[in-house]
Amino acid sequence: MSAEANGKAVLRAHAEDAFADELKALAAADDRPRPERWQLSPWAVATYLLGGTLPDGTVITPKYVGPRRIVEVAVTTLATDRALLLLGVPGTAKTWVSEHLAAAVSGDSTLLVQGTAGTSEEAVRYGWNYAQLLAKGPSHEAMVPSPVMRAMSDGMIARVEELTRIPADVQDTLITILSEKTLPVPELADEVQAVSGFNLIATANDRDKGVNELSSALRRRFNTVVLPLPATAEAEVEIVSRRVDQLGRSLRLPPAPDGIDEIRRVVTVFRELRNGATSDGRTKLKSPSGTLSTAEAISVVTNGIALATHFGDGVLRAADVAAGIQGAVIRDPAADAVVWQEYLETVVRERDGWKDFYRAAREAASDRPHGVGA
């Protein structure tokens, strides 16, 4: 495969194509034992994700910025016969990690099942080419294998995205695959047995409501790794401002001067409420019911910039983000409103240099129809 389709550059290349050079260099430098049908040793896979410099001077860019422990556990899991479940709130790079893991381990990240409410058993096991089926009856030629089945027969890593969105009965077809490592095909009185090297990476969102919880039988087949939100405020500010910049360009918003202070403020508010404690660690706070993920912080800031551009003087100010923050925090009008109000009164009011934000937030709060007893 290449990063071109029909001679035209694709919008986004697969991980194994985009980082082919790094993978090659790693394979060359890798002298540690590799599990069967792995392109790299577990150690090299971890290095590929976390970044580093090889003895020959090749620089491996970090694909995932986060705790080393997490990547090590994930890679090690793939080397055992347990499947890997990546959990996390939206925007924590679950899919990104899973793609790169598959690319580094099998050299192919395309054996993918996208989980939706409409995902059927055929998508996980196998389907039929009905023309063939009618013409010749059940036969191997008439069978359409799923990505999971192909991964089993070739000893590769299969990926299932958004596992918890798949209906429970379809999810459970994975149990046999993961525990018996076989996929029976009763129509042909045959089966596909997994070749060593096969494993499965699933991703799931642990904050969403209305999803299909995994049955404990299935859950037991997975080692779970939770991908955390950014560890430090600085890292998060960095991620937010970079993303805001990219988004702003595609939305043709002018770059907001002095916006970084407001971005920092948004990130601080989000982090403090999410963590349930002030950044100095002195005061505990209640956490609202919403996720308050980095992605939401990004949207609050972009929204604020749009407000500032179209209705303000072009400078991102406290008033531009206050309403957005409030909207993100108060998801449940009763409980979250108290949380937000408490936060304003006990933390924001006292904080140096936050007077403007306090006023703006109070104003935004009084605009709300269902205020705290207002």
Add this chain to the structure above:
Amino acid sequence: MTAGPLLLGIRHHGPGSARAVRAALEARRPSVLLVEGPPEADAVVELAADKGMVPPVALVAHATQETGRAAFWPLASFSPEWIAIRWALDNRVPVRFIDLPAAHTLAEPDRTEDEATGTAPEPAPGDGEGDGEGVGDGDAEQPAVPGAGQPEGGEVLRIDPLAVLAEAAGYDDPERWWEDVVEHRGDADDPIAPFTAVEEAMTELRAAHGDGGHRRDPAREAHMRLRLREARKEFGDEAVAVVCGAWHVPALREQRTVTADRALLKGLPKVRTEVTWVPWTHRRLGRASGYGAGIDSPGWYGHLFDSADRPIARWMTKIAGLFRDEGRPISSAHVIEAVRLAETLAVMRGRPLAGLGETLDAVRSVMCEGSDVPLALIQDRLIVGDVLGEVPDAAPAVPLQRDLTALQRSLRLKPEAGERELDLDLRKENDAARSRLLYRLGMLSVPWGRRANGSGTGTFRERWRLEWQPELAVRVAEAGVWGTTVEHAAGARARSDAAEATTLAELTTLAESCLLAGLDEALPEVMRALADRAALDSDVGRLAAALPALVRSVRYGDVRATGGAALRRVAEGLAERVCVGLAPASSGLDAAGAAELRGHIESAHSAIGLLDDEELRGRWRAALRRLTERQATPALLRGRAARLLLDEGELPEEDAERLMGLELSPGNPPAQAAGWVEGFLAGGGLLLVHDERLLGLLDAWLSAVPRDSFEDVLPLLRRTFTAFDSGVRRSVGELARRGPGRGTGTVAARGHFPGFGEEPDTARADAVLPVLRLLLGTPPATPSVTPSPTDRSTTTASSPAAAPAVAPIGASS
């Protein structure tokens, strides 16, 4: 190893070291054992073999005169020293401690009590960690405490030899390096070999770094060398074994002259000391407790020591058992997978055996679904563990008992078996100290005195009922784990209680007792816990219930000028949260809930009033005001809030009237209106006597209540009105009989109070004057005015028209 005495360099509390020490002793069978520790303990070492002695225990040395000056040498069942001592006692080999005598270490002038007992909140400052604490895991003992790089006595640079070695080996964590290289080794063929290797490494290190900046080491090592020399003379070179921190081994091997060593020990300060055993706990072995014995995972080490065979599998099984007891379904398949993952991780990380980090990563991923919450349980119950040691009765009295005896003597407060009462006047210093002692003992679960309540004793008086029962001595001994003086022990106990408290009320009570017991040092931590708990508590009722005790404490703290500011901040934060949460909390309550919240609102109202913060009061009033208009709030609370505001002068009378009219309008169900009336009149009925408009509204409403609803309303009204004073009740009744419709207006408008005449009856007023004069002690006549010859009642304060005071008012008589 070179010939000569067997020098076993160990890492304190290292299970691998312990196993190696036992093997080495078995192989060499020395005839005397020297252990790093205070020589004073030679006298009590025999007790280690007693059946009643169960580790973890600690040797404690304390100054005879001042039990607060103390140092601890904790020993767990997996400590190499403990293993060595037990081996020696079982084999009838004499044991001697060879470290610098505690008499010297405790006499160091810069020691403070806090540091000595380790109750200082931070282990780092001063040399708190240092001295004898931990068998040398204090200042010098790098091998003992990988984290022992803490600055000692203000010296800036101290090297951590373990860190240097680990770095050379490519490890970022020195503790992990030691584990990999020494602790995780299986038993080698040559039991002496590991010690030789460690000695070589340490010798290299000391060649490069000298004494590593450990101030007290030269004297300590000189003393060790002298004791070693004595033993060698007595038993012969080959028959001596020494168990000490690995760091000291090269120094003991060194050849020095006796005179040089003696010179180092000359002129050291000295105090009289006593040594005994005290029970210890795993929790205090943990570094987190501030006692700084030096390991943060005693449970894990204990496990490694107890299960040499397949430790990881056994550890995982233990974890699974714990989870099952806690109701988490964990199957054997989980255990198998967790073991496999831990071992694979260890391989990937290049470690010889999965360590604590690997096992936890594996457990988190396999058994906990990636969550850290269940892991906290393992951390608490298994990695640290709830092991409590025991000490035989034969052990000398614990320092706490001595401290108590000394206090009892100095405060003239004898323990007596019979019950007796004790009145204390807190303005007297001795009495205040007695009160503090009794409170502190109470906190230590030594209930010698109980507060006797009742009899209008003022703020400065306390009445106690004292009764000393024999089992209290046992309680004192048990409380000995908390510290060596009553004050420190109570402080440590308070801190521990604060960390474990589950409800807000427990914490406010604790804060109050800390104040009463004068435990200023423990207070900040208690307050911290209190503030955290308050922040997370969303039940306004509980918050409001906690407020009065806290405000009392604030006021008390203000009186004593202690801890007031911190308390005040917490109290204000609490009040703030109550203000914010009040309105939402008052929605959707049933009758009982509303009645409960009413009580909380009332107590919060008076508490906030006492806080004396105008801004806060403003917020509270605003919160109450929102309540009065909020339809989701029960009528009882709306009425109560309106009344509180009215009494504060915050709600104009016209507004009160409007509100009452609104609530009592025919559209509202009568029961609801009656609830409002109950809340509104709960503050007393005099209001109705004074303001006939309100009475008129009430009367009109009551007359309009339909017949069939009247019976529903009646109990509520009866409850409301029986709470009034009988006088008020009568006045209201009279007014109602007269018909309130006639007079519409307040006192000012009508010119007189209802029930009173139009004009003052001066003759009747005069009749009280003689009595008033008698009470006030005023002379019969003021000199400035001309007294009436016939009537001596000239000027009195009670007369409204007294201003000119020329003519006697009561002239009519």
